[in-house]
Amino acid sequence: xxxxxxxxxxxxxxxxxxxxxxxxxKITIQTxxxxxxxxxxxxxxxxQWNGVRSCTYDMNSSKLTIVYDEGKTDANTLRxxxxxxxxxxxxxxxxxxxxxxxxxxxxxxxxxxxxxxxxCSHGTSGGCNHGGKSSGGCNHKH
Numbered sequence: 001x002x003x004x005x006x007x008x009x010x011x012x013x014x015x016x017x018x019x020x021x022x023x024x025x026k027i028t029i030q031t032x033x034x035x036x037x038x039x040x041x042x043x044x045x046x047x048q049w050n051g052v053r054s055c056t057y058d059m060n061s062s063k064l065t066i067v068y069d070e071g072k073t074d075a076n077t078l079r080x081x082x083x084x085x086x087x088x089x090x091x092x093x094x095x096x097x098x099x100x101x102x103x104x105x106x107x108x109x110x111x112x113x114x115x116x117x118x119x120c121s122h123g124t125s126g127g128c129n130h131g132g133k134s135s136g137g138c139n140h141k142h
Contacts, residue, residue, distance in 0.1 A: 022072070023069070024068070024070070025068055026066065026068075028065045028066075029090055030062065030063055031057075031062050031082060031087040031089060033087055035106060037105055038059075038087070039059055041085060041086075041102070042064055042087070043055065046066060049078070053069060055067070062110065083098075086098035086101065
C-alpha cells in the first residue's frame, strides 16, 4: 500500500511538473510608433505585462518584438495590450482614448507630409537638408 501511495505521488508530481513547463514564443508586432518617445513608452510598459520575458523596439520599422511565456499570455492579448497603449498592433487599431493621451509627436503618422517651419516640406522620417532645428513643432532630427 505504501508503495502504491509513493508511486501515485511521484506520478502526480511528474505530471504537475510537466504541465508547468513554459513554452517560450516570440512575436513581432507591426506598430505605428514614430519616434524615441514611442520607443520609451513601449519599453517601459511591455516588460511589465504578465508573461513577457523581454522585448525590443525597432524605430526604423516600428516593429515591436516580444519574447513571452505562452502559458501566461498569448499573441492576441499582447496585441490588445499594445492597442491599449495607444498604438496599432498588426490588424488591431489603437485604442482611441489611449492614443489621444500620447505625446503629440507620437500621434503624427510616420510618413505624413508636413512643414517643419524652416521652409521645407517632408515626411516625419526626415529629408530636410537645411540642417537646422525645426520651429514648427516637429521633433525629429533634421
